[in-house]
Amino acid sequence: MAELLTDTKLRRLKHAGGQHASADPSVIALLADVVNAYPRAKIHWLDESREAILNDWCAKRLLRAGRLAAMIDKASSVAALRRLAQADLQQYANDQRRSELPTRLFRRLDQLLHNRPERFTIMLASRERGSTCWMLTERPATAVFSERDGELVSQVLAVALTTLDETPDARKQSQFLSKAELERYAFEMLERSARGLTLDQLVRGLVLAYGLQATFEELPAEDELGTGAAVAERHGIPTLDPPEAPIEAHSAAAAQTMLARLTTRQRGVLKMLLDGIDNQREIASTLHCSPATISNELQTIRAAIEAAAPREEQAELLLAAGNLLGDGYEL
Amino acid sequence: MDMSSDMTPDHAKVRCSPSGRPAPGARWRDATTAHYWLFSESREEAAISGEVWSLRQRRPVSDQELLLAVVIEVSGNDATVVPLSTELAQATEWDLIVPRYVLGYETIAQVKLTGSVALGQLDQRISSLPPRSQEQLTELAAAVASRTSIPPEHLPLGPWVLSEADPRLQARVQTAELLRAYLCLKDENPISEWQSLGSILMRGSRAVGIDLASLMENSRSVEQLRTDRLDLFAEVPARKMAQILATLRIGWTQRVRDALYQVVSERYSATGFDPGIVLGRRRDRRSRRRSRSQPSQQEREQAARDYVKALEREIGEL
Numbered sequence: 001m002a003e004l005l006t007d008t009k010l011r012r013l014k015h016a017g018g019q020h021a022s023a024d025p026s027v028i029a030l031l032a033d034v035v036n037a038y039p040r041a042k043i044h045w046l047d048e049s050r051e052a053i054l055n056d057w058c059a060k061r062l063l064r065a066g067r068l069a070a071m072i073d074k075a076s077s078v079a080a081l082r083r084l085a086q087a088d089l090q091q092y093a094n095d096q097r098r099s100e101l102p103t104r105l106f107r108r109l110d111q112l113l114h115n116r117p118e119r120f121t122i123m124l125a126s127r128e129r130g131s132t133c134w135m136l137t138e139r140p141a142t143a144v145f146s147e148r149d150g151e152l153v154s155q156v157l158a159v160a161l162t163t164l165d166e167t168p169d170a171r172k173q174s175q176f177l178s179k180a181e182l183e184r185y186a187f188e189m190l191e192r193s194a195r196g197l198t199l200d201q202l203v204r205g206l207v208l209a210y211g212l213q214a215t216f217e218e219l220p221a222e223d224e225l226g227t228g229a230a231v232a233e234r235h236g237i238p239t240l241d242p243p244e245a246p247i248e249a250h251s252a253a254a255a256q257t258m259l260a261r262l263t264t265r266q267r268g269v270l271k272m273l274l275d276g277i278d279n280q281r282e283i284a285s286t287l288h289c290s291p292a293t294i295s296n297e298l299q300t301i302r303a304a305i306e307a308a309a310p311r312e313e314q315a316e317l318l319l320a321a322g323n324l325l326g327d328g329y330e331l
Numbered sequence: 332m333d334m335s336s337d338m339t340p341d342h343a344k345v346r347c348s349p350s351g352r353p354a355p356g357a358r359w360r361d362a363t364t365a366h367y368w369l370f371s372e373s374r375e376e377a378a379i380s381g382e383v384w385s386l387r388q389r390r391p392v393s394d395q396e397l398l399l400a401v402v403i404e405v406s407g408n409d410a411t412v413v414p415l416s417t418e419l420a421q422a423t424e425w426d427l428i429v430p431r432y433v434l435g436y437e438t439i440a441q442v443k444l445t446g447s448v449a450l451g452q453l454d455q456r457i458s459s460l461p462p463r464s465q466e467q468l469t470e471l472a473a474a475v476a477s478r479t480s481i482p483p484e485h486l487p488l489g490p491w492v493l494s495e496a497d498p499r500l501q502a503r504v505q506t507a508e509l510l511r512a513y514l515c516l517k518d519e520n521p522i523s524e525w526q527s528l529g530s531i532l533m534r535g536s537r538a539v540g541i542d543l544a545s546l547m548e549n550s551r552s553v554e555q556l557r558t559d560r561l562d563l564f565a566e567v568p569a570r571k572m573a574q575i576l577a578t579l580r581i582g583w584t585q586r587v588r589d590a591l592y593q594v595v596s597e598r599y600s601a602t603g604f605d606p607g608i609v610l611g612r613r614r615d616r617r618s619r620r621r622s623r624s625q626p627s628q629q630e631r632e633q634a635a636r637d638y639v640k641a642l643e644r645e646i647g648e649l
Contacts, residue, residue, distance in 0.1 A: 014385075014455060017360050017435065066436025070417045073385060073434065073457055079394040143540070150490040151537075158538060160496030192493075192580055194539050211420050245359040245432045245461055273365040274358075302369055314370075315459060319362035 005030050007077045014072055016276035022068045030078070031058065031068075034085045043093040057092045097166060101176050101212045106130070106203045112183055113199065119187060123196035130200035134190065141196040149208055156205040159188045163210065176212075247320045251313060255320035258308040265289070266297045266304075267325060274322040359432040363459040377450045378402045378410055381465040383434065385454040386412065388512045397454055398513045401440055403472055409447050411517070413440045413468060414510060421502045422489025424482050425524065427471050433458050439489060442471045443521050444507055446514030478523070480530030481557065493538040495525060495586055528590040529557040535579030546575050562598040563591070564634050573645035583646055588639060596635035601626040 003009075005026035013021035021027055035054045046053055062068035067088060075081035113120045113134050123141060124133035135141040145152070161184075164175045177185065189197055189205065207213055259267055265287055272283050284291045309317040367382075378384060385397035400412035415429065415438040422428065426439040434457065460468065467486050474483055482488060492499055500522050507521040524530045536543040544553045547567075555561035563572065572591075581587060626634070 011455070014457075015364070017364060066431070066434075067417070069434070070436045070438075073399060074397050076385075076387065076397050076454070077394045080396055083394070084396065146540075153490040154493045154497075155538065157490075157492070157497040157499060158494035160494065160498060192538055194541075209420075245430070270365075273368060274361050276361055276364070278365075278368045298369065305366075305369070312462060315359075315363045315366045316461070318366050319359055322358055322362055322365075 005078050005081075010072070010075065010078055010081065015278070017069070020276045021072045022063060022066075027068070027072070030082060031062070031085055034082060034089060038086065038089055042090060045097050046093055057089060061088060061092050061095075094166070095211075098176070098212055102203060102207050105176065105182075105206055105212075106199065108182060109186060109202055110199055112179075112186060116183070119183075120190070126198075130203075131198055133196040133198045134186075134202075135196040136187070136190045139191065139194070141190070141194060143195045145193055145195040145197045145201060149204075152201060152205045153209045155189060155193055156185075156209040158192060159185055161185055176206075176210075245316070245319055247316060247323065251309070251316045251320045252324075254308045254313075255317050255324055258304050258317065259321055259324060261304050261307075262301065263297075266301055269294060269297050270301055270318075270321065271325045274318065274325065359461065360435055360458040364456075367456055367459075376405060378405055378453055378456070379459075380404060381460045381462075381468075382456055383415065383458045383460065384412075384456050386448055386452045386513055387454050389449070389452065389514075390512070398510070399434075399438070399457065400448075400514075401460060401468060403445070403468065405450070408450050410450055410453070411445060411447050412514060413442055413472065414444050414446070414506075414514075415439065416441055416506070418502075419489075421499050421506070423499050423503070424488045424491040425471070425475065426489045427464070427468055428487040428489065429460070429464060433460060433464065440468055440471075441503075441506070442468070442475050443503060443518065443523075444510055444516060445472060445475065445518070446510065446516045448514045452513070475518070480524050480527035480559065481533055491534060491537055493534045495584060500525070525586055526590055526593070527559050528587070528594045529559045531581060531587055531590055532575070532579065533557055535576075535581040539579055541578060543579075546578060559594050560598065561594070562600050563595050564599050564601075564638055569638060569641035570645045572642055573649055576646065577649055583643070591642070592635045592639050595638045596631040599626055599631045599634040601630060601634070 003026045005024075009026060010021075013024055013027070032054055035050050035057070043053075048056065058068075062071075071081060071084040071088065075084055110129055117137065119137055120134050121137040121140075122132055123135040124144070126132045133144055145155075161177060161181055163177060163181075185206070186202060189202060259270075262270065268287050269283055272286065277283060277286075280291045280294045284294045287294070305314055305317060308314075380403055382402050384400060384402060386400055387397060388395055399415040401415060402410050402412055404411040415434075416426075417436065417438055419428075419437055419439060422439045425443045426441050429438045429440055431437050470483050471486060471488075503521050507516060510516065520526070532543060543556065544550045547553050547556065549566070552561055552566055556567075561567070567575075576583070576587070
């Protein structure tokens with residue numbers, strides 16, 4: 001049985017960082033309780049067992065996208081965290097119901113473009129249906145639309161579509177846009193941009209702008225994408241946002257020098273702080289010394305940091321030190 | 332159907348390496364938290380510019396949702412903050428994309444919703460922006476404070492809003508209402524960029540992929556037009572403006588009308604031109620004489636009314 005999550009513990013977990021807290025058994029127990037107690041009628045289209053729902057919810061939304069860490073940061077109490085988790089579970093379920101929409105929209109748009117030659121015509125033919133570029137019959141385009149997702153989203157949202165609400169009893173959402181609204185979408189995208197768009201772009205625009213991503217699909221590993229940033233972006237992998245803060249060479253060198261000035265125990269204290277452990281008694285117990293000794297060691301660590309870098313660069317210095325300590329810098 | 336409450340989802344088990352190190356993406360936050368813990372006792376300030384804090388509402392509410400925000404200035408007992416949102420789909424060209432490693436999850440800094448809070452509302456320090464992001468946020472916040480209608484270029488921002496109908500504008504207005512529980516907004520109109528004609532023209536230009544400069548005979552006027560400093564009455568005949576709006580597919584809405592009226596009335600200088608030509612009147616019609624002295628408020632407003640009326644006529648004739 002996991003320890004109960006209390007307001008005090010939540011605050012401590014938050015201080016250690018939402019990422020650390022995401023794997024805490026008491027947090028996981030709360031999530032399990034949320035899934036267990038959630039009314040079946042509100043998520044009736046999910047066939048899986050509650051356990052499978054919990055696993056899938058955690059995998060797709062809570063952990064991969066860091067939503068659990070965000071919820072922990074935003075919750076002022078356990079009750080608030082529970083409420084945020086319930087809302088997120090409902091959103092997860094709604095997303096699941098819409099998971100087939102991109103495929104359906106692709107088919108519907110393809111059919112629409114082919115069936116209305118008086119309005120839409122092919123600008124650039126392709127063997128792939130998705131790569132076929134379309135333009136307006138009455139206003140031929142001379143250029144194709146940008147490949148940038150941001151520009152695509154801007155255009156789609158400028159059309160301001162009226163979307164259909166889910167039918168409460170439906171197991172899958174199959175429409176999203178009425179026939180007339182889908183046609184207006186295709187027409188206005190081509191008319192407003194005055195450029196040609198591929199079927200893939202028309203579908204992708206809707207998927208991005210209205211959050212219809214098929215989150216269950218595993219993304220290719222980043223290292224399998226080679227150097228093609230554009231390819232990575234098309235797969236939904238952000239290429240401009242590094243997973244970790246970049247460390248300047250001078251910070252790495254300064255961290256090396258600073259760590260060399262510290263004793264093994266002082267480096268041990270610093271490593272524990274960087275791992276989110278800031279209870280002096282806990283640090284003292286782990287390092288087999290008294291809390292007073294830890295206080296003294298902290299004074300030395302502070303002095304070493306201040307000597308190694310100006311205040312505005314000290315966080316980066318600690319990041320570099322954390323990397324060195326984590327990579328096996330000898331304690 | 333029930334499951335044991337200590338069941339750990341598969342993916343939760345792999346969040347930490349065997350050594351207990353946090354997963355990539357959290358270490359910047361750990362470093363800044365460790366730094367704060369080490370030095371917080373020695374510092375005088377409650378919060379420092381660039382720090383991310385959670386904030387309580389202005390009135391005590393139990394079990395409330397906290398607001399995450401970046402502190403950009405502390406003065407006396409108040410702090411100026413930029414709210415952070417995890418709703419990335421709502422990002423516009425006025426929202427700075429904060430690197431994921433800052434908090435361990437993606438957020439946007441909603442600069443248009445900048446506001447002030449009492450220091451007593453600060454709940455917990457969460458992380459800090461790296462220097463580069465802090466510079467970017469400062470630059471964007473300065474642009475908002477100076478009421479610039481177009482954000483600085485080369486910043487990591489959300490997709491542009493190209494039409495008044497874009498649902499993100501309404502979402503920003505609604506968010507502003509919700510944020511009033513936490514802060515006093517600096518700008519009462521969270522979509523003030525839509526009061527600027529230059530901004531509306533620039534958005535139209537981006538939407539159709541036609542450079543605004545290519546539509547103007549005098550390319551030097553473009554910068555003034557973009558920034559609402561051009562004397563339209565003197566420089567852009569109503570017919571020409573009607574053509575520009577049509578080319579950029581900008582509809583004649585109340586907001587466009589108001590923005591245009593505002594520019595003409597503010598920039599009208601009444602120097603050396605024939606209003607008959609500007610307004611598209613026939614030469615034999617009586618034209619008002621122009622004075623070279625500074626026009627009165629009444630003259631400015633009359634000029635704006637005439638220009639708008641002429642423009643409406645031209646739009647109807649196109």
